Amino acid sequence: MLTLSQVTKRYPTGDRALTDIDLTLPRGQVMALIGPSGAGKSTLIRCVNRLVEPTSGSIRLEDTELTRLSGAALRRARRSMAMIFQEYALVDRLTVMENVLSGRLGYVGFWRSFTRRYPQEDIAEAFRLLDRVGLPHAMDKRADALSGGQRQRVGIARALIQSPRLLLVDEPTASLDPKTSRQIMRLIRELCGERNLAAIINIHDVALAQQFADRIVGLRAGQIVFDGKPGELDADTLTTIYGEEEWDTRVQDDIGESTPPREVPASRLTLASGGAS
Ligand SMILES: Nc1ncnc2c1ncn2[C@@H]1O[C@H](COP(=O)(O)OP(=O)(O)OP(=O)(O)O)[C@@H](O)[C@H]1O
Ligand SMILES: [Mg+2]
Numbered sequence: 001m002l003t004l005s006q007v008t009k010r011y012p013t014g015d016r017a018l019t020d021i022d023l024t025l026p027r028g029q030v031m032a033l034i035g036p037s038g039a040g041k042s043t044l045i046r047c048v049n050r051l052v053e054p055t056s057g058s059i060r061l062e063d064t065e066l067t068r069l070s071g072a073a074l075r076r077a078r079r080s081m082a083m084i085f086q087e088y089a090l091v092d093r094l095t096v097m098e099n100v101l102s103g104r105l106g107y108v109g110f111w112r113s114f115t116r117r118y119p120q121e122d123i124a125e126a127f128r129l130l131d132r133v134g135l136p137h138a139m140d141k142r143a144d145a146l147s148g149g150q151r152q153r154v155g156i157a158r159a160l161i162q163s164p165r166l167l168l169v170d171e172p173t174a175s176l177d178p179k180t181s182r183q184i185m186r187l188i189r190e191l192c193g194e195r196n197l198a199a200i201i202n203i204h205d206v207a208l209a210q211q212f213a214d215r216i217v218g219l220r221a222g223q224i225v226f227d228g229k230p231g232e233l234d235a236d237t238l239t240t241i242y243g244e245e246e247w248d249t250r251v252q253d254d255i256g257e258s259t260p261p262r263e264v265p266a267s268r269l270t271l272a273s274g275g276a277s
Contacts, residue, residue, distance in 0.1 A: 001027040001198055002048065002166060007057035009043050009222075017043040018222045021057070027165075028196045030189055032209035032230075035219035036242050041202040044219070045168040048200070049081045050074060061166065079106040082159035084188070086171040088151040092144035096135065096154050099143050100126045103158035122161070129157040133187060149180035156187060160195070167192065167199040174204065181205065185212040206238065 002025040009018040017040045025031055033041045046052035048059055050066060059066045061077060069077055082103070090099045104122045130139055133153040138146065143154060152172060159167060169188065173181035185201075189212045192199050203209050209216055210230035218226030218233075218241035225240050226233070 001025060001062050003058075003060045004044075004048075005058040005060075007044075007047060007059060008055050009040070009047055009052060010055045016222055018047070018054070021222075021224060023217065023224065023227075025166075025198050025200065027198055028192065029215060030192050030199045030201065030213050031215045031217055032213035033200055033202045033217050033219060034204070034206060034209055034241060038221075039219040040222040041219055042170055043222075045083075045170060045200050045202060048166075049078055049083065049168055075106060079162055080165045082162045082164035082167055084152070084155050084159050084167060084169040084172050086174045088148075088155045090143040090151055090154055090158075092142065094143060095139065096130065096141050096143060096146070097123075097126055097139040099154050100129060100139075100157045100161055103161040106162065125161055126157070129160055132191075133157045148176050149184060152176065152180075152184050153187070156184075156191065160191060165197060167197055167201075169199055169201040171202050171204065173208065181208060182211070188212070206233070 002023075004021050004023040007018055007021040007023075008016070010016050021044065033044065035041055043052055047054040048061075048066065050069070054067055057067070061080065064077055066074075066077055091102070094102075101118045101122060104118055108118060108122075127139070130136055133156050135150060135153050135157070138150065138154075143151065146154065155172075167188070172188065173184055176184060185203075185208050188199065188201070191197065201209070201213065210233060213230060216226065216228060216230055216233055217224055218237065220241050220243075226237050228237075
């Protein structure tokens with residue numbers, strides 16, 4: 001459903017963030033994008049929704065060439081690609097319900113969005129989604145009264161109320177503790193399954209990527225250096241992606257809940273990122 005061909009991004013500063021990226025994401029596939037800091041993960045997902053303009057190459061979402069869109073056509077295309085952020089990007093002084101409903105702003109007309117009057121069916125859907133993400137009683141709370149995990153649940157509900165076909169997720173768990181991180185990744189995974197959504201999830205935690213993604217793509221210095229199933233990621237591959245490091249982590253075949261894979265501490269990944277940023 002999403003196809004990137006020969007996508008290159010050079011920032012005005014001269015930084016070459018992506019080089020000749022070829023990538024196809026089928027409908028319903030949950031892909032984790034891993035790689036050291038500066039590898040180009042955020043740039044890649046931002047090129048897809050055009051928060052960043054690719055320098056060259058083609059990005060197609062189903063039949064639409066995204067790189068050529070502007071104005072109303074771009075806004076329409078963006079509705080089908082919802083973003084979930086590390087820092088949640090909620091409006092603190094608004095309630096949970098208002099934050100979720102703001103995901104509909106791409107659909108309601110200007111006047112309705114200005115007065116924040118949403119159609120009844122949007123409000124009903126917001127209730128359903130809050131229930132689904134595990135916040136049935138929080139709708140009246142201000143966003144700044146929530147924990148990090150709760151805030152991310154609101155961010156997920158806001159993304160889903162957009163009725164997207166594709167989720168673009170940038171480090172959804174980077175600000176969360178390990179248990180909450182797993183819960184959030186499981187929720188995203190389940191929702192993709194329920195709604196047949198494709199997702200690109202940028203994530204630093206390799207073990208979480210392995211546990212919850214269908215496919216892992218490794219970026220290094222703006223190029224794809226690994227593309228395979230979670231089980232195919234071994235210590236050599238991790239060295240290719242992250243650089244020389246004594247990987248004492250053993251990638252397990254059994255990634256069931258009862259024996260969670262050993263997590264690779266973020267500090268190690270940062271240490272290993274040396275040459276690539
Ligand atoms: N707005 C910008 N202007 C100039 N260079 C940028 C900009 N944003 C990113 N870069 C550069 O592009 C490269 C890729 O950055 P990007 O943020 O995509 O990496 P990342 O893989 O998401 O890293 P992290 O894991 O730290 O989030 C880096 O060299 C970075 O310095
Ligand atoms: Mg990033």
